[in-house]
Amino acid sequence: MSFVAAIDGGTYFHHRTLTEAPFENCFDEIVYIGDVAKTDLSRYDVLFLPCRLNSHLIEPLKDQLVAYMNGGGVLIAMGEIFPDRWLEGIEFTSCQTNFWWWITGEKGPEPRISNPSHVLMKDMTAKAATWHLHGHFAPKPEQESLIEDDTGVLMFEDRQSYAPGRLIVTSLDPCYHHGSHFMPAATRFLEAMLPRLRELQSAPR
Amino acid sequence: MGRFLWLLNTPDGAPKFVSKIGGYTFDIDQQSAFGSRDLSVYDGIVLTMHSDQKHLQSVSSRLETFLEGGGSIVFNGHIAHPFLPGISPFRPIAQEGLESLRIHIEEGHSVFEGLTTDDLTFQRGVAGFYSRGTNPPPEGAEVLTTLGVDRVPVDWIAHIGKGRLFVHTGNDLFSFLHRADPEGLSVLHRFFSHFERSIR
Numbered sequence: 175m176s177f178v179a180a181i182d183g184g185t186y187f188h189h190r191t192l193t194e195a196p197f198e199n200c201f202d203e204i205v206y207i208g209d210v211a212k213t214d215l216s217r218y219d220v221l222f223l224p225c226r227l228n229s230h231l232i233e234p235l236k237d238q239l240v241a242y243m244n245g246g247g248v249l250i251a252m253g254e255i256f257p258d259r260w261l262e263g264i265e266f267t268s269c270q271t272n273f274w275w276w277i278t279g280e281k282g283p284e285p286r287i288s289n290p291s292h293v294l295m296k297d298m299t300a301k302a303a304t305w306h307l308h309g310h311f312a313p314k315p316e317q318e319s320l321i322e323d324d325t326g327v328l329m330f331e332d333r334q335s336y337a338p339g340r341l342i343v344t345s346l347d348p349c350y351h352h353g354s355h356f357m358p359a360a361t362r363f364l365e366a367m368l369p370r371l372r373e374l375q376s377a378p379r
Numbered sequence: 380m381g382r383f384l385w386l387l388n389t390p391d392g393a394p395k396f397v398s399k400i401g402g403y404t405f406d407i408d409q410q411s412a413f414g415s416r417d418l419s420v421y422d423g424i425v426l427t428m429h430s431d432q433k434h435l436q437s438v439s440s441r442l443e444t445f446l447e448g449g450g451s452i453v454f455n456g457h458i459a460h461p462f463l464p465g466i467s468p469f470r471p472i473a474q475e476g477l478e479s480l481r482i483h484i485e486e487g488h489s490v491f492e493g494l495t496t497d498d499l500t501f502q503r504g505v506a507g508f509y510s511r512g513t514n515p516p517p518e519g520a521e522v523l524t525t526l527g528v529d530r531v532p533v534d535w536i537a538h539i540g541k542g543r544l545f546v547h548t549g550n551d552l553f554s555f556l557h558r559a560d561p562e563g564l565s566v567l568h569r570f571f572s573h574f575e576r577s578i579r
Binding site: 183185187190207208229254259356 | 388389390411429430431432433435456457459460469471474503504505507508511550
């Protein structure tokens with residue numbers, strides 16, 4: 175079983191997602207954002223960055239996070255952390271978020287699970303990934319789509335750029351909504367994803 | 380007129396309306412730069428739902444000194460890490476239909492004057508956006524709005540020294556105040572007028 179750590183930005187929605195029921199047992203260690211620079215990340219197999227961690231605070235940690243992946247670790251960046259601003263090779267286009275499609279009758283998000291055999295997608299459903307969108311990735315060949323729609327990719331995995339480690343990125347922001355006690359789909363998304371984090375294999379080191 | 384420090388903890392800026400609320404100055408900065416700010420020039424500090432509350436805990440005595448000297452703090456969000464004396468963690472309510480999510484404006488304070496319970500309860504006819512629980516207030520706080528059949532406190536003001544701590548138990552009070560008068564911004568203007576220092 176992999177050892178899973180998460181970075182806590184000190185927000186209430188991080189607190190609820192990472193340390194309260196029903197997901198508190200999905201993480202082995204929580205590292206406060208202010209303590210990351212002095213933390214030896216190589217002890218972790220999986221490092222989870224919950225939604226809306228301030229990219230201004232992540233950017234200075236870039237070299238440490240890249241070294242962690244190059245050393246074999248799995249890094250997961252959830253929605254609104256904008257990894258396109260602090261990692262190379264990620265192309266992201268934000269979109270006008272339609273929060274109200276389910277009221278107005280307009281077409282809503284229509285995500286598809288593009289790799290159902292991926293360990294994080296085994297319990298995932300399109301319905302659990304449907305609330306609203308903040309933007310899409312235009313994936314490079316090394317970025318394998320996990321969730322996508324007709325416009326672009328919503329979640330991908332890159333097993334090449336930081337080999338033997340890997341990077342998993344999504345533009346969906348379930349931690350924020352679950353942590354705010356609204357948007358039941360966001361909770362279902364995390365129910366499908368977080369209990370599987372320990373099955374992600376890091377490279378031997 | 381009033382001057383406020385608006386602390387961000389996302390890469391996005393503050394809402395556009397802050398530059399249009401006549402008579403007030405809002406200095407926008409990242410929360411991480413808080414330590415370098417001279418607080419004596421401010422009437423109030425605005426803390427958003429994205430606040431790093433562990434950082435706020437680490438600067439708690441500075442916040443308390445600011446309040447005691449007559450400044451105001453306006454907080455949005457759920458309390459996860461109590462960062463001032465007297466505040467305690469958020470408690471969600473059981474979401475059981477419309478009445479559990481209805482916002483009530485309590486009498487006796489003018490902060491929400493001119494707004495109706497429906498203005499705060501609904502967005503496009505849907506309830507639940509304004510608040511989904513309570514940040515329990517300290518004894519003696521003025522409760523301005525409440526939630527649900529049990530009327531748990533949502534918005535409240537605690538007097539600390541010569542200053543005031545305003546707490547909104549929800550994601551973003553300002554989006555509701557903005558929507559109540561998006562052109563004139565009168566509701567936002569009135570809100571901030573309550574948090575100007577009476578003595579300098």
